[in-house]
Amino acid sequence: MRAFCYSTLKGEPRVGIEMDGKKYNFTYIWQIYKELKSSPQTPDYYFLQIMIEMENFSASVFNDVLGEIKSFRSLDDLVITEKFRYEVPISRPGKIICLGRNYRAHAEEWKSQVPEVPMFFSKLPSALLPHEGHIRIPDGIGRVDHEVELAVIIGKRGVRVSESSAMEHVAGYTIVNDVTARAMQGVAIKNGQPWTLSKSMDTFCPMGPYLIPADTVPDPHNLPLELSVNGVTKQKANTRDMVFKIPQLVAYISKYITLEVGDIICTGTPEGTLPIEPGDVITARVGDFGELRNTVIRG
Numbered sequence: 001m002r003a004f005c006y007s008t009l010k011g012e013p014r015v016g017i018e019m020d021g022k023k024y025n026f027t028y029i030w031q032i033y034k035e036l037k038s039s040p041q042t043p044d045y046y047f048l049q050i051m052i053e054m055e056n057f058s059a060s061v062f063n064d065v066l067g068e069i070k071s072f073r074s075l076d077d078l079v080i081t082e083k084f085r086y087e088v089p090i091s092r093p094g095k096i097i098c099l100g101r102n103y104r105a106h107a108e109e110w111k112s113q114v115p116e117v118p119m120f121f122s123k124l125p126s127a128l129l130p131h132e133g134h135i136r137i138p139d140g141i142g143r144v145d146h147e148v149e150l151a152v153i154i155g156k157r158g159v160r161v162s163e164s165s166a167m168e169h170v171a172g173y174t175i176v177n178d179v180t181a182r183a184m185q186g187v188a189i190k191n192g193q194p195w196t197l198s199k200s201m202d203t204f205c206p207m208g209p210y211l212i213p214a215d216t217v218p219d220p221h222n223l224p225l226e227l228s229v230n231g232v233t234k235q236k237a238n239t240r241d242m243v244f245k246i247p248q249l250v251a252y253i254s255k256y257i258t259l260e261v262g263d264i265i266c267t268g269t270p271e272g273t274l275p276i277e278p279g280d281v282i283t284a285r286v287g288d289f290g291e292l293r294n295t296v297i298r299g
């Protein structure tokens with residue numbers, strides 16, 4: 001079961017759900033369910049972020065709702081037949097926190113040490129780009145790299161969360177490509193400057209297309225990660241090789257920074273980060289979460 005956000009050609013936002021290879025209009029399904037339950041005060045769901053805020057984003061909720069509807073009518077006419085555009089599954093995160101050097105082989109390929117405590121930086125939310133959107137490389141910035149990563153979406157506010165309760169704060173997972181202006185980052189590192197610009201240019205955070213409910217992912221630390229450029233595999237690893245695991249990351253970050261619903265934690269990239277060029281088609285995969293595909297253009 002995979003959830004997603006999409007827009008109709010008129011620009012109307014919707015929530016979709018994909019099951020058994022079919023995509024359903026969940027915004028409409030939820031409206032039918034609300035009528036059935038006579039609960040008009042419950043909000044409509046046009047965005048997954050609202051479902052998460054209402055603590056209704058889980059496979060068990062999706063299954064309950066779909067089960068009730070199926071008990072009295074077919075779902076066939078609720079399949080999405082119109083043309084649509086994927087949107088990022090979380091469009092307005094409060095923050096995007098990214099881990100640096102969280103895979104040993106990636107740290108080594110850049111002749112860096114694995115840090116003793118998690119090393120993180122942020123990407124600005126304005127960098128988000130949906131599936132099938134174009135990664136725009138501004139002229140004159142030199143080398144730009146791809147970085148496939150597992151992204152964790154926070155579902156419950158957290159301050160000083162313990163490692164043992166950290167997973168209760170995770171709503172779901174998605175795929176991120178932490179696009180990086182590598183040449184500019186190299187200059188910043190040399191000069192002791194922050195990475196914000198090299199990590200946060202517009203379109204440098206492709207994400208999605210699907211948000212996978214946490215209760216359908218038994219072990220997020222055993223997921224294959226893969227990224228290909230024009231069909232040729234460049235990165236291939238497994239999330240089991242993360243140096244700091246998700247409970248450690250949630251506990252460490254929330255010791256200092258409040259985690260809010262909808263915040264995104266990008267858990268770091270494995271080895272094999274390489275340059276991308278205008279015209280390239282970048283495809284990122286994590287587990288069976290689907291495929292995040294973007295074309296690179298000159299910006």
Ligand code: MG
Binds near residue numbers: 149178
């Ligand atoms: Mg990264």
